[in-house]
Amino acid sequence: xxxxxxxxxxxxxxxxxxxxxxxxxxxxxxxxxxxxxxxxxxxxxxxxxxxxxxxxxxxxxxxxxxxxxxxxxxxxxxxxxxxxxxxxxxxxxxxxxxxxxxxxxxxxxxxxxxxxxxxxxxxxxxxxxxxxxxxxxxxxxxxxxxxxxxxxxxxxxxxxxxxxxxxxxxxxxxxxxxxxxxxxxxxxxxxxxxxxxxxxxxxxxxxxxxxxxxxxxxxxxxxxxxxxxxxxxxxxxxxxxxxxxxxxxxxxxxxxxxxxxxxxxxxxxxxxxxxxxxxxxxxxxxxxxxxxxxxxxxxxxxxxxxxxxxxxxxxxxxxxxxxxxxxxxxxxxxxxxxxxxxxxxxxxxxxxxxxxxxxxxxxxxxxxxxxxxxxxxxxxxxxxxxxxxxxxxxxxxxxxxxxxxxxxxxxxxxxxxxxxxxxxxxxxxxxxxxxxxxxxxxxxxxxxxxxxxxxxxxxxxxxxxxxxxxxxxxxxxxxx
Amino acid sequence: xxxxxxxxxxxxxxxxxxxxxxxxxxxxxxxxxxxxxxxxxxxxxxxxxxxxxxxxxxxxxxxxxxxxxxxxxxxxxxxxxxxxxxxxxxxxxxxxxxxxxxxxxxxxxxxxxxxxxxxxxxxxxxxxxxxxxxxxxxxxxxxxxxxxxxxxxxxxxxxxxxxxxxxxxxxxxxxxxxxxxxxxxxxxxxxxxxxxxxxxxxxxxxxxxxxxxxxxxxxxxxxxxxxxxxxxxxxxxxxxxxxxxxxxxxxxxxxxxxxxxxxxxxxxxxxxxxxxxxxxxxxxxxxxxxxxxxxxxxxxxxxxxxxxxxxxxxxxxxxxxxxxxxxxxxxxxxxxxxxxxxxxxxxxxxxxxxxxxxxxxxxxxxxxxxxxxxxxxxxxxxxxxxxxxxxxxxxxxxxxxxxxxxxxxxxxxxxxxxxxxxxxxxxxx
Numbered sequence: 001x002x003x004x005x006x007x008x009x010x011x012x013x014x015x016x017x018x019x020x021x022x023x024x025x026x027x028x029x030x031x032x033x034x035x036x037x038x039x040x041x042x043x044x045x046x047x048x049x050x051x052x053x054x055x056x057x058x059x060x061x062x063x064x065x066x067x068x069x070x071x072x073x074x075x076x077x078x079x080x081x082x083x084x085x086x087x088x089x090x091x092x093x094x095x096x097x098x099x100x101x102x103x104x105x106x107x108x109x110x111x112x113x114x115x116x117x118x119x120x121x122x123x124x125x126x127x128x129x130x131x132x133x134x135x136x137x138x139x140x141x142x143x144x145x146x147x148x149x150x151x152x153x154x155x156x157x158x159x160x161x162x163x164x165x166x167x168x169x170x171x172x173x174x175x176x177x178x179x180x181x182x183x184x185x186x187x188x189x190x191x192x193x194x195x196x197x198x199x200x201x202x203x204x205x206x207x208x209x210x211x212x213x214x215x216x217x218x219x220x221x222x223x224x225x226x227x228x229x230x231x232x233x234x235x236x237x238x239x240x241x242x243x244x245x246x247x248x249x250x251x252x253x254x255x256x257x258x259x260x261x262x263x264x265x266x267x268x269x270x271x272x273x274x275x276x277x278x279x280x281x282x283x284x285x286x287x288x289x290x291x292x293x294x295x296x297x298x299x300x301x302x303x304x305x306x307x308x309x310x311x312x313x314x315x316x317x318x319x320x321x322x323x324x325x326x327x328x329x330x331x332x333x334x335x336x337x338x339x340x341x342x343x344x345x346x347x348x349x350x351x352x353x354x355x356x357x358x359x360x361x362x363x364x365x366x367x368x369x370x371x372x373x374x375x376x377x378x379x380x381x382x383x384x385x386x387x388x389x390x391x392x393x394x395x396x397x398x399x400x401x402x403x404x405x406x407x408x409x410x411x412x413x414x415x416x417x418x419x420x421x422x423x424x425x426x427x428x429x430x431x432x433x434x435x436x437x438x439x440x441x442x443x444x445x446x447x448x449x450x451x452x453x454x455x456x457x458x459x460x461x462x463x464x465x466x467x468x469x470x471x472x473x474x475x476x477x478x479x480x
Numbered sequence: 481x482x483x484x485x486x487x488x489x490x491x492x493x494x495x496x497x498x499x500x501x502x503x504x505x506x507x508x509x510x511x512x513x514x515x516x517x518x519x520x521x522x523x524x525x526x527x528x529x530x531x532x533x534x535x536x537x538x539x540x541x542x543x544x545x546x547x548x549x550x551x552x553x554x555x556x557x558x559x560x561x562x563x564x565x566x567x568x569x570x571x572x573x574x575x576x577x578x579x580x581x582x583x584x585x586x587x588x589x590x591x592x593x594x595x596x597x598x599x600x601x602x603x604x605x606x607x608x609x610x611x612x613x614x615x616x617x618x619x620x621x622x623x624x625x626x627x628x629x630x631x632x633x634x635x636x637x638x639x640x641x642x643x644x645x646x647x648x649x650x651x652x653x654x655x656x657x658x659x660x661x662x663x664x665x666x667x668x669x670x671x672x673x674x675x676x677x678x679x680x681x682x683x684x685x686x687x688x689x690x691x692x693x694x695x696x697x698x699x700x701x702x703x704x705x706x707x708x709x710x711x712x713x714x715x716x717x718x719x720x721x722x723x724x725x726x727x728x729x730x731x732x733x734x735x736x737x738x739x740x741x742x743x744x745x746x747x748x749x750x751x752x753x754x755x756x757x758x759x760x761x762x763x764x765x766x767x768x769x770x771x772x773x774x775x776x777x778x779x780x781x782x783x784x785x786x787x788x789x790x791x792x793x794x795x796x797x798x799x800x801x802x803x804x805x806x807x808x809x810x811x812x813x814x815x816x817x818x819x820x821x822x823x824x825x826x827x828x829x830x831x832x833x834x835x836x837x838x839x840x841x842x843x844x845x846x847x848x849x850x851x852x853x854x855x856x857x858x859x860x861x862x863x864x865x866x867x868x869x870x871x872x873x874x875x876x877x878x879x880x881x882x883x884x885x886x887x888x889x890x891x892x893x894x895x896x897x898x899x900x901x902x903x904x905x906x907x908x909x
Contacts, residue, residue, distance in 0.1 A: 044544060044566075045518070045540055047546050048516055048540070052520065071492045072491055074492075075491075076519070076522070082883075083883055099866050103484060106483055107582075143612075175552050175583060178548060465537050470570040
């Protein structure tokens with residue numbers, strides 16, 4: 001789909017659904033027949049809005065100020081990106097750790113009645129006067145969208161007032177999408193429109209764009225860069241911990257790939273259309289199978305298919321004996337997985353490396369991409385429960401309580417209170433990716449399974465907030 | 481009235497409401513809001529307060545109508561109705577409070593009529609019709625208490641002359657809130673009082689319903705809670721005293737004890753013996769580490785409550801030199817600012833510090849950077865670490881937002897908290 005036509009709202013893609021309770025076999029068949037219907041939950045718990053993703057994606061950029069045109073509460077989740085930025089600096093050896101420059105316009109009752117345009121102008125003025133940044137990103141919010149502030153027009157005007165600063169409006173109004181990954185698309189659409197602007201750039205031989213979201217640890221960055229450099233590639237690591245210069249280099253690349261399945265996937269299509277940059281869109285490089293697949297994907301695009309096989313063979317030689325040890329500890333254990341689109345499927349593939357059995361999978365969306373993964377998973381596992389949900393802990397605990405898995409992979413908070421051993425494959429501060437990350441994760445899972453005392457004791461002392469009767473009900477009762 | 485703010489400390493009114501409800505046992509907020517508000521508002525306060533969050537429901541566990549374009553255009557009342565019904569059906573709460581996000585507030589959904597459908601059937605569902613854009617977390621604290629006073633607290637509850645209610649310490653907006661409340665509870669219990677902290681000891685909605693039995697409302701905060709305290713007194717005939725800052729250390733804590741004792745006419749001998757015992761406990765430790773903590777000229781960046789307490793402890797009890805105090809929460813009434821300045825400047829021996837009211841991080845950093853007098857210790861929030869590193873001064877994360885430490889029951893308040901604080905300012909460099 002061409003850039004101009006894609007709105008950035010992930011639901012706009014045909015065949016993509018968000019609310020569904022099914023099984024691996026069923027969903028594969030239903031998707032093939034084209035009879036997955038778009039549903040909704042009549043009762044739900046909170047979601048992650050797309051504005052959170054738009055902000056997190058960019059908040060580690062140098063020489064930038066981030067203006068949230070919203071009430072003060074809408075920058076709450078920025079703390080996650082702020083924390084990753086601060087810790088990321090520490091990991092990168094920065095001594096004087098800085099805060100990201102985040103300014104909230106603080107839309108209030110007066111703005112709701114009279115418009116918040118003046119507040120936005122004043123906020124951008126402060127941003128420029130204080131930091132003379134190369135970039136100012138302006139984020140829309142539910143409130144700014146509904147009261148109808150024209151942030152595009154204001155940014156265009158401000159661009160004339162401050163010619164040395166690129167002012168980039170981002171349309172990440174929360175109410176526009178239920179899929180928080182839409183926020184990544186909104187950010188990239190604006191980067192393309194306001195920074196790259198379809199201008200021709202001189203190509204740089206061997207340069208590969210590596211798109212990385214905020215949750216990628218420095219250890220993972222180094223592992224990804226190491227792997228790509230073995231293929232002779234120079235890495236343009238963006239937009240996490242990057243800069244305007246690196247963003248401007250995007251069109252100079254010979255190829256693109258991403259660490260996460262739902263990060264820059266649409267943007268890489270656009271780069272192909274606008275700049276003829278080929279790309280690899282595969283999986284998240286967690287676990288042997290997925291790391292191989294990810295690695296082969298980008299190697300093929302840059303014509304290093306033979307070389308990559310040599311490297312993979314060598315890595316396998318090194319890794320497989322160690323994985324075998326882990327397999328002995330984990331073989332046959334039943335696992336329930338909950339995660340974002342990229343990590344949930346990656347974790348599902350990872351557990352296959354260890355001979356574990358998938359019994360439940362919770363992932364935010366189902367689409368063509370998910371179908372490919374589900375077909376693969378159906379080939380190696382018996383029928384497993386699939387909950388297409390963005391978290392929804394009430395459904396998760398209902399399912400876990402019935403399925404009683406040996407292990408849970410995902411946000412640990414709720415499964416832990418049921419006494420299930422928990423681990424997470426999302427750790428933005430430690431390794432999870434590539435061949436070495438695999439061992440770290442495997443050991444973490446095996447050790448937790450071996451020593452589940454904390455969760456078991458916790459479950460005896462703490463009760464989840466749900467009524468006993470809820471656990472008897474159909475977990476998908478509210479999907480209709 | 482809200483100001484443009486760089487790196488704001490805390491969230492919107494919804495964040496404050498959520499923090500308070502989250503700290504009460506078995507109470508369930510229900511959001512009528514956009515899809516991200518549960519996470520955003522939980523992250524804004526609970527998520528920046530020492531990594532402890534509500535055990536009952538918080539973040540993505542909170543029921544929410546997740547208003548999308550359809551609800552924005554056609555209204556979200558029917559979505560709200562099924563959301564409340566679901567919450568009541570599956571969540572084992574003693575009370576449900578329906579919160580109003582910006583989206584619901586701007587399009588004007590009639591939340592009251594939906595909640596009354598449930599209330600009419602005897603289900604304890606209460607509306608809080610204050611949309612996110614109405615203000616900040618502090619306003620959220622007052623808003624919840626207004627709701628409790630208007631709709632939850634019962635009249636004609638038999639009076640209990642030993643019962644006191646504690647107000648002014650905002651859960652999660654102060655990272656040390658539970659430790660502070662536990663210390664206050666411990667001290668007042670020694671005086672023979674029964675203490676409603678509302679947020680510890682598994683106190684729940686029943687405690688709130690019966691809180692009108694109290695003999696005294698104690699506001700521990702130099703400015704917050706003016707209107708709710710007056711309303712509480714008028715409706716339930718419970719008088720209040722204001723303690724102008726969260727006391728740290730023997731001097732201010734003993735002053736607090738005497739203030740409460742005077743208001744309740746407690747037995748003087750008992751009061752003095754408790755004070756003696758507690759002060760002895762503190763000084764017995766302080767005496768074992770004399771000269772260990774090196775002398776500092778200090779600055780504090782914190783909410784008014786903690787700015788007062790920390791400054792006065794370090795100056796009055798520890799003989800450090802106060803240089804600069806920045807009150808970093810939005811305070812609008814001039815008389816409140818005057819009260820805070822007066823309390824900070826009323827020091828026994830030390831020269832009064834400069835007191836500024838700044839909420840914007842750029843301005844806070846600028847004030848510290850440009851301070852002419854030397855600063856060798858900065859007590860502040862995670863946001864001030866940057867300027868401390870830049871100026872190469874010792875830094876203690878002692879205020880909200882607090883991201884570099886895990887906090888359960890730690891506190892700097894009271895007698896015992898002052899020892900913890902003193903431990904934290906030790907610096908072997």
